[in-house]
Amino acid sequence: MPETETFRIAKRKRHVPTARQRIRKALADWGVTGEPADTITLLANELVTNAVTHCRVSHALVEVTLTLHGPDLTLEVSDPDREHLPELHHSGADEERGRGLALVEGLADAWGHRQEPFRKCVWARFTLPERQEATRVPAGL
Template structure:
């Protein structure tokens, strides 16, 4: 099984569903299903949406990486607008937007951002379930 999967989409809202479908397929291929897959897919949707909405670099591409790292899965969304750093915002009960990072914060074990020389990455880390030890039958 591959330890990581990376793909790119054009930085346009119409490509967000494509990213969501690719994330869901990769998770299923890795045997990650159920609520954890839902949480990762929803987080990817929010981070990719933020990248395509807030990236001011024309003709940009968004890079999405999923990586298995021991007991965690790392989701990274890169875009070339390295100076526009994501910030979770306060929002009222009637606010229509601005809840994505708060949602990612609730779903992920941790999240943050890093700057590279030409891009920024917004990442979320998810704890993977610990596999059960096989049970050895006892003598009857």
């Protein structure tokens, strides 16, 4: 049975650290620590920051969902601005912004987005190596 953690934050930059803390806590509760937790938290920070920064719907809520199913973890960040889909941007060396989705593309096993009737969702998937080992059935059983 998958484990899921879902929460919402107001579309305000000051709430991004709260999202990061909630994600870190959920991962720790599931035993996801170390480098995988750091990577997932970093990418969640990028996706939440993008939603907060680029959503053009006033007084919106950004929804974050983590789903852990065996060794697979899916991170989803949704907002109600379904018409403005994320685009991968190749930043120049002197640009200070615009590398978030490049990080997601480089560090997640897969990522993408989907339009739903009243929102868009940007997602990233990860396979957790230590959970893959932990879920393996010992030989001879």
